[in-house]
Structures are given as C-alpha cells and as structure tokens.
Amino acid sequence: MATLNVLFGTESGNSEKLAQSIELTGKEILAKAGDAVKFEVVRKNLKDVKVDDLGSMDNAVIVISTWGEGDPPASAEKFCLDIYKASSPDLSALNYTVLAMGDTGYEDFCGCGRRVDEAIAKLGGKQIMDRKDMDLDYAAHFEKWSVEFFTKMAPLLK
Numbered sequence: 001m002a003t004l005n006v007l008f009g010t011e012s013g014n015s016e017k018l019a020q021s022i023e024l025t026g027k028e029i030l031a032k033a034g035d036a037v038k039f040e041v042v043r044k045n046l047k048d049v050k051v052d053d054l055g056s057m058d059n060a061v062i063v064i065s066t067w068g069e070g071d072p073p074a075s076a077e078k079f080c081l082d083i084y085k086a087s088s089p090d091l092s093a094l095n096y097t098v099l100a101m102g103d104t105g106y107e108d109f110c111g112c113g114r115r116v117d118e119a120i121a122k123l124g125g126k127q128i129m130d131r132k133d134m135d136l137d138y139a140a141h142f143e144k145w146s147v148e149f150f151t152k153m154a155p156l157l158k
C-alpha cells in the first residue's frame with residue numbers, strides 16, 4: 001500500500017497547521033473512495049525524521065518555514081543541516097514536493113524550503129509539482145495548492 005508522508009518543520013505552528021490540513025484532506029479522499037483507493041497518510045515533525053528515513057519513503061510533501069536570516073526552524077535544524085550536505089541516500093524512488101513558508105519582508109524569502117527542495121532533487125528525488133513559496137497570506141492560497149497537490153498525487157497513491 002502506498003504511503004503519503006506529510007513532513008513539517010515549524011517554529012510558530014503555521015507549517016504544522018497546513019500539514020494537519022493536508023493529512024485531513026488525504027483522509028477525506030480515502031473515506032470517500034471506499035475500497036477504490038487505499039493509501040496511508042503519515043504526518044511527522046521533521047525533528048523526528050532523519051535524512052536516511054527519506055530513502056524508504058515513496059511519496060512525501062515537506063512543509064517547512066524559514067527563520068532567522070534564511071535559517072531552518074530550530075526543531076528542524078538537524079534535519080536541514082544534514083540534508084544540505086548529504087550525498088546519500090538515493091532518493092530516486094521518492095515523489096515529492098515542498099511547500100515553503102516565509103515572509104517576503106525578509107531578504108532570503110523561503111530560503112530554507114528552497115534549500116531543502118534543492119537538496120532532495122540533488123539526491124534524485126522526483127518533484128511532482130514545483131515548490132510553492134508561501135508568503136504571510138498563505139491561508140488565501142492554500143486551498144488552490146491543495147487541490148493541485150492531490151490531483152498530481154492521486155495517480156501515485158494507487
């Protein structure tokens with residue numbers, strides 16, 4: 001059975017809230033589909049994820065914010081610093097996208113999400129849709145992103 005991994009890195013909770021919404025939508029799709037579609041949704045905080053764990057994932061969305069001046073959220077710092085310099089695992093079996101959270105008022109807008117995206121691509125990950133960089137008005141754009149995400153994801157979750 002396919003798994004949709006919803007991974008989030010947050011400092012003030014915005015990314016976690018969006019990760020919860022993605023999880024909920026995935027579960028609603030499952031409930032409506034009955035026996036026609038079966039996949040599992042697993043939501044995890046990146047503080048509990050190691051870069052090597054990505055090597056055994058088939059589908060993942062990473063929702064992550066940027067702090068400081070282009071820095072990772074504190075709780076996801078280890079994961080980010082590790083993946084920025086990683087040369088393994090091979091992620092060619094991973095379908096993924098990044099939903100980056102930030103604020104255009106900062107010079108390095110969504111810098112952490114961008115670097116995580118680039119690092120996963122460098123390890124061979126297959127981007128199923130372009131990274132979306134969200135400004136502070138993310139709530140106004142999330143629904144559209146979510147529809148596009150699940151449309152792209154659907155054929156992969158069978």
Ligand SMILES: Cc1cc2nc3c(=O)[nH]c(=O)nc-3n(C[C@H](O)[C@H](O)[C@H](O)COP(=O)(O)O)c2cc1C
Nearest residue numbers: 010011012013014015065067070102103106109110
């Ligand atoms: C002290 C501080 C530093 C920040 N630094 C950046 C930054 O360098 N780049 C950026 O795009 N956003 C920056 N932000 C904006 C946050 O990424 C944004 O508020 C985001 O929605 C927070 O998501 P979270 O609650 O999941 O951590 C910063 C916010 C604060 C309060």
